[in-house]
Amino acid sequence: MPSISLGFVDHSARVMQVITWNRSFKGIPQPEQVKNELDDAEGETHATVLEKLLAWEKKLSHEVKEFEVIKMEYQQKLASLNKKKQRGVSSSSFERTKSAASHLHTRYVVDLQTMESTISEINRLRDQQLYPKLLELVKGMGHMWDAMYKHHKAQLKIISELKSFDISVAARETSEQHNERTVQLWQVVQEWHVQYSKFMASQKEYVGNLYSWIKLNVIPIDTNLKANSSQPVETTPPIKRLLHAWHDMLGKLPDEDARKAIHTFSEVVHIILVHQDEEIKLRQRIQDTRKEHERKSRQFEDWARKYMEKRAGIPPEAGNPDGTRADPLAERKAAMEKLENSLKELEEAYTKQCKVVREKSLSLLRTNLPELFRIVSEFSLQSAAMFKDLWSISNTNDQLDD
Template sequence: MLEATRLHYHSNFADNRGHINHSERVMRVITWNRSFRGLPNVDDGKDDFDSEEHETHATVLDKLLAWEKKLYDEVKAGEIMKFEYQRKVAMLNKQKKRGTNTDALEKAKAAVSHLHTRYIVDMQSMDSTVLEINRLRDQQLYPKLVQLVEGMAKMWETMRIHHESQSKIVMALRAVDLSQSPKETSDHHHERTIQLWAVVQEWHSQFCKLIDNQKGYIKALNYWLKLNLIPIESNLKEKVSSPPRAQNPPIQALLHAWYDHLDALPDDVARTAIGNFAAVINAIMVHQEEEMKLKQRCEETRKELARRTRQFEDWYNKYMQRKTPDELDPERAEDNPHNDVVADRQFLVETMRKRLEEEEQAYQRQCIQVREKSLTNLKSRLPELFKAMSDVALACSEMYRILRSIADRLPQNPSESSS
């Protein structure tokens, strides 16, 4: 509906993107005359840009922006002309007081009259621009907002159903027997944990953007509407006829209610729950890394023990081959000083073996702790997470249901709101 994945051109950036030339189309919007809309297209060229039935939310906003730019330029030019008119009137009054000759006086009066006529024409053009902005507001933007409310109501109701289903699933997982599952963290398992952490972080970021951007958009529309409903005053003694304006268009009630409901939305609980779950996954990831480091240390120590054992055996075999028969006599072995050398080398090997045993015990303890902490945290945090998501989805679904009922009660025909 919002075409979020589609790249849109917005006239707001027209001045900064000289390489994208859409000025011709934007000017067609600005100079668009509805009296020609009923005429057949003489060149049979298809152009969806002028077909309101194919308008998207983005193109409606872009049209409004183009017309607002036109109004801004007209108001600015009108202000300059008003000051010029007032200056000419002041000069004319001074000439009258000084008793200037008739020709100069008539010339000054003609200049004032000409400026006044131009000002009246410009004000009428400005009124036409305001009428077009209000027509776009009531006949294009308002229906798009009602459509968006209906779409959001369906989306959040679907979200609620899914999150409640997920909540039931994670509650049931508490009873699952995991005794036969792997006791150690594999590389594949650790990679999936890192992937899950990244996904949950992105989920948290996108959820916050979803809520914040909704609030920001509706706040911006409310601010724009407040300015849109302020009449443009001429401040001249001469009355400039302006068409009547609807002071309470349907879009006003919808936007005010929308803003109030969004402002009261209890989304902080869901934000915190997702953030906490990301922190839990990060903690599990850190514990797994410590476990894998201990495993790597055990493997290195095991290799070192095998190397030292092999060296000792090679040395011992060579050493024993050099022994004399007397040295090999058990009765004389106790007095042999060379026995200390063998004992020392054996002690180094046994020390490495004992170190390996201690590291393996530490690794096994870490495996158990990682498993227990992971299961405990997941069993507690997952239900908490999906309970929070179910609650916020329910609140959003209820909010848009209320907004839809408000829109249903408002007049759908703009002529009704201006009557």
């Protein structure tokens, strides 16, 4: 049963922060309303079961606070009654105090019974609704990781076979489509890393919060009553054994290795993207320089034709008496040759960059892809095994309870 104290910790509230649901709980149910259509286990979702547990936990918290107030008042009245009895006060004063103490004792017992009723409902929800939902989750997660392992194993086999793949017939340049696909791959791997991290963190947080709550939930009530107690002898519920094992196994799961492998591959793809961007920028510079060269070539040809027509029939000495003036034709030819040399240098740098991109990309992918799928396939296998073990524990729980 849940622990009863003034410092009641509402672990259910923390649990509910990890799960989102679609419908809200309309008020705290009354005992006569417990058996209604909302309690149909088949119609409940994992989230709505938690929602109901939270509502009952809040109800219990309120009842505990009221119980502690009555308990304190009752103890004070008993102390006052004992003092009056020792001092031998008048019969009327003693009887009034005794009557007040009796009234508080009645409220004390009624409040205790109310709490026990609430605790009984919490335990019913815990064992008959939450526990089956957790088993469904364990079974579904086991199937999911088993499927993930098969897919990652197949991916590893394909990638391993690509190590000897001949890329000599592949395109030597990075096309726009190729670059777009690389960007898409990088974004997908980044999102994979983010979602994987969130998934593992949420699972650990959820199981951790549930386990913290269940450890308090199964602590018997301390009512300080000396009379006969209606509390049964508490046994460890199956849900606690399941959550204990789940919490322990999650802590041993090497999820950090998979997270690092995904993050590393994301950085590898980004490195490839950087090289591709340099290649594309060089290609754009070549295109711009080639256009400039074509434009200036046409201008030079037009100018040279007009220049030669103008110079036709004029003696060389007429326009250059001392013969020291530079030939404008030679100057413009030199400028054109310089532009042609710049274009050739860019083309050589581009060819070299294309080769670097191809070789670097192939080397990085051949090295990191097999390692990535090896690690995630191993993690998937270990995760699938973990949930199979948890399922086995639940079957053992059923046998123990029988």
